[in-house]
Amino acid sequence: MFRTALRTVLAHKARLVMTVLAVMLGVAFVSGTLVFTNTISDAYQKSSAKGFDQVDVAIQAESRQDEGDTIAERPKLTQALLDKAAEVPGAGSAIGVVNGFTAIADQDGKLVGNGFQSQGGNYWGTKDPRYPLTVGHAPRGKNEIALDARTAERAGYKVGDTVRLSVDGPVLTPKVTGIFTTDDGNVAAGGSLALFDTATAQQLFHKAGEYDEIDVKAASGTSQIALRNALDEVVPKDVASTTTGKQLADDQATQIASAMSGMKTGLLVFAGIALFVGTFIIANTFTMLVAQRTKELALLRAVGASRRQVTRSVLIEAFVVGAVAAVTGLAAGIGIGAGMRSLMGTLGATVPDGPLVISPGTVATALLVGILITMLAAWLPGRRAAKIPPVAAMSSVHAKATTKSLVLRNTLGALFSAAGIAVVLYATTLDGSDGQAPMGLGAVLLIIGVFILTPLLSRPLIAAAAPVLRIFGVSGKLARQNSVRNPRRTAATASALMIGLTLITGMTVMAGSLQTSIDKMASSAIKADYVVSMANGNYLSTDVDKKLSATDGVTATSPLRNAPSRIDGETEYLTGVNGRSINDLTDLTVQDGAFKVGGTQVVVDDETAASHHWTAGSRFTASFEDGKKQRLTVTGVYQSTEMMRGIMLDNATLTPHLTDPSDMQVMVKTSAGASGPVKDRLEKALGDNPAIKVQDKKDISNDIAQMFTLMLNMLYGLLAMAVIVAVLGVINTLAMSVFERSQEIGMLRAIGLDRKGIKRMVRLESLVISLFGGVLGIGLGVFFGWAAGELLGTKMATYELVLPWGRMALFLLLAAAVGVLAALWPARRAARLNMLTAIKSE
Template identity: 80%
Template structure:
């Protein structure tokens, strides 16, 4: 039986090629994902570890927790602590580290880096071992700066050039005195790094005479733990704590692994989808292969082969196919992993250098996935073939499925579908994340149920195409009859395409609805024409509001400030606003009371009011950041939005209790409304600062929506793999169907149907099957998109379902295109059959 199985594999090489390709693509996706994420994780970890090579022990501020109604804060690392650290036994040197946001503009005035990755720091002394100079000298004073070599290369800066830099408010134009190399992870991720001398960095970052961290290097022969122990003895325990360089590197590696885990899981989900779709194709292929060899298998049974041996012979074939697909998929996956790393570089993301990592786990996973998926898909056809009595098989009495089996299948499909719909509907009534798992379970049950029911659904849906197919004459009529001749095969072929289009349509519905909701959210929350903020989300200097107020055409501004506080022992953030103008700049719905902000009168959003049992007229005591209490009165309660919420009080009331007065945003209203000219005027008033964003309501919507668009486009690319596998399935089904119907096609040719109509028949059959899968996929996608939107609506009050009719029409056109393209080779093969040879074939 083993030799027989091997001969069958070799005898049907062409027929099994598509199956191998389907499995190979899924395996390649899995192994490529593992290679890519392992390679990227390894490179980032090694790059990060280099950054800690010169740090044996790091001294960090110890966060002091607040007691009672006092807000906690971190103590400062002073020069005295730095000097003490340098003198402890076992310490070779100690370096004070200062860092903060620093935006560097390119020669066109645009921000370099991604905002959050735009960093600045201090260069220690005349030769800092952390940042080796590749040209120039150390900086001295506010008029000089060092920049990293990657940023210098991207922007075309050289030693001696003047560069525009923003730290906190005013724009600086220092001279580049040197260029350095660095292993900093932010730079590796596409950011930038600027270095000033220590005194200048402390002044610019608002930390005069203090440091963010103290890095201590051990003397030769002194271990990191021993040095940390000495530092713990010498430094005040309530102000500083020590962390070894090994611990820092391990924590960083763990963070990188955790961040890569999310990416890996996301990619593997789509690899699983491709394999799931491929499973239908494999099962379909083996079903047809077994059907074509029914008489051969019956003869084996007649000469003494047992049912188990027949099933085993089919599984051996599947094992060989799976092994070949697993090996080729692994090789292709290594190429995909290398390609993804190169693609990141081409898209502008800086990836640290490192070897391509092909771990033993990746090799095992590729082979196991290839073999197990193929054998599982082939088991049912093999078992079904073994159960056919030899005499019935040789007489072809087994050809049609029994009524009992169809009733059982339809009953199971109906139960799964009903359960899936019920679970999804139940999940939509839950709160946010609580409904995610049930909705995922319901989606799986519904897809399985629809797949099982697809043979039943195929007849009425395909019958609906009869009027359109009549226009093609005999070829159209034959195509429709061929499509419903074997409902199970049609179902398996259409289901592969259905799953891909279900996911694509569902994501498109959610993304389109989110875009509409974001636009509505921005319009509903604020009346301001512009919102001004820092590119990295940090605080703005109060000078920004002053400059904006003095700008021609500005009619009202309000800085927004965040400040921690404690109310009834609970931490609450306060939002400081300009009480005299905030009403002109926001469009909030008032539930009760009056929208009055000033003195001790505040407004509170409905959720906060409910949690504290407040209403209009209620009084409460707030303990500010400096620990001082004050009684405030709720003037009004407003409906919270995604953009505006919390306790709003006047900045004049809040400012005396803030150690450092800074703004998070400034809302601006102008006489002429939002326009390019007005935006340009505001940017120039702020000194064309690369670190400051001036955004209209539409800009805010677009920036949020761009993230969804980027993710959506990535998901489209990933799901294209599932669609490609589905195309292979259609090609495979049609090719084998043509082989099965060789005698029939020969007879059609003999009685007058020409080659052109034979091709048309096969193409129309493929088109009908693909459109059937497309209609099911789009229908399920809309349902799942609506259900996911119901979950989002619980968190986003402005969420509203929007159906992208144009996109859905495009997806249906895509399904039709898949059908036409997939039929090219099978149709050509059918038309070229020799009619006499075909009539004589069995």
């Protein structure tokens, strides 16, 4: 039986090529994902580990919880503590670390790095072991900096050049005095690092006389554990904690692995979708192969082979096909992993250097997935063939599906579909993340249910196309009959395409609805023409508001100044605004009282008011950052939006209580409204600062939507894999169907149907099956898009369903194009059959 199975595989090489391709694509995606994520993760972990070479023990400030009406002050790591740490027995040296956001402009004035990874820090003394200088000398004074070598190369700077940079708003123009190398993970990932001398860094980052961290290097012969134990004796427990360099490296490695885990999971989900779609093709292929060899298998039964041996022979074929597909898929996956890493470089995302990681786990997973998927998909057709009585099979009277089996299948499909719809509808009633798991479960149940019901659905839906097919005469009529002749085969072929289009349509519905919601969010609560903020979301210097207020054409400004406070024993954040101009800059719906801010009068959003049981006229006591208290009066309650919420009070009241005032953003209204020249004037007033964004409402909307658009385009690319597998399935089914119907096609040729008619028949059959899958996919996609939107609407008040009719029509055309393209080779093959040879074939 083993030799028979191998000979069968070799005898039907052409028929199994598409199956091999389907499995290979799925395996390639899985193994490529594992190679890519393992390579990136390994490179970052090794890079981050190098960054801790100069740290044996790190001293870090302890976080404190707010208590009562007192806001906890963050403990400070002072020079005195650093000096004490340096004198501990076993300590070789101690370095005080200061860091913060520093935006660097290149020669064209554009921001280097991506904002969040643009960092600044301090260079320790004249020779910092963390940052070996390759050119020049250490920075001294506020007009000198050192740049990392990668940033200097990308931005085109060398020693002696003047650099434009910003820390919290104002533009600084220091001179580059040194270029250094670093293993910093942010720099390796495409960010930038600028170093000042310690005093300048402390001043710029508002940390005068203190450090963010103290790194201690052990003396020769002292272990990290011994040094940490010694430091624990002198470091106050309520001020700071100590951590070994090894632990820091391990923690960062864990964080990197965790961050990569999300990406890996996402990519593997789409690999799973491709494999899931491929499973239909494999099952369809083996069903047809077994059906075409019914007499052959019956003969084996007649000469003594048992049912188990027949099933085993089919599984051996599947094993061989799966093994070949898994090996080629693994090889292709390694290439995909390397290509994805190179692609990241071309997209501007720098990855640390490191070898391509092909772990034993990746190899085992690829082989296991390829072989198991193929064998599982082939098991049912093999079992079904083994159950056919030999005499019936040799007489070509093998039973078709009985009424009982059809009723059972349709009942099962209806139950799954009903359960799926019920669970999805239940999920839409839940709040946000609570509904995600039920939504996923309901989607899976519904897709399985529709797949089971697809043979039943195929007849009425394909029958609906009959009037159009009549236009093509005999070819159209035959195409319709061929499509419904074997509903299970048609269903399996259409389902592969259905799944891909379901996901694509669902995401497109959500994306269109989100874009509309984001546009509403950006414009509904703001009357300001522009909103000014830092590129990385950090705080702005208060000088920014002063410069904007003094700019020609600016009629009103209001900085939004955030500060913690204690109210009724809870931490609440206050938002300081310009009480005189805030009404001209916002358009908030007032639910109670009046929108009036000034002195001790404040306005509160509806959610905060409800949590404290406040109404217009309520009074409460707020404890500020400096420990002082003030009695405040609620003049109005407004409806919160995604852009505006919280307790608003006048900056004149809030600012005196802040030790280091800074703004989240500044809202600006101009006499000329939003326009290109006005925007240029505002940017010029701020010194064309690379760290500051000046955005109108459309810019804000595009900025928020950019992430969704990027994700959507990535998902489209990933789902294209599933569509490609579906196309292979249609080609495979048609090619094998043509082979199966050789005698019939020969007879049609003999009675007068020409080659063009045969080609047209096969093409129309493919078109009908593809459009059937497309209609099901788009219908399910719209339902899932609506349901996911209902879930998202609980977190986004402006969300509303928008159906992208144009895109859905495009997807239907895509399904039609898939049908036409998939039929090219099978139709040509059918038309070239020799009619006499075909009539004689069995």
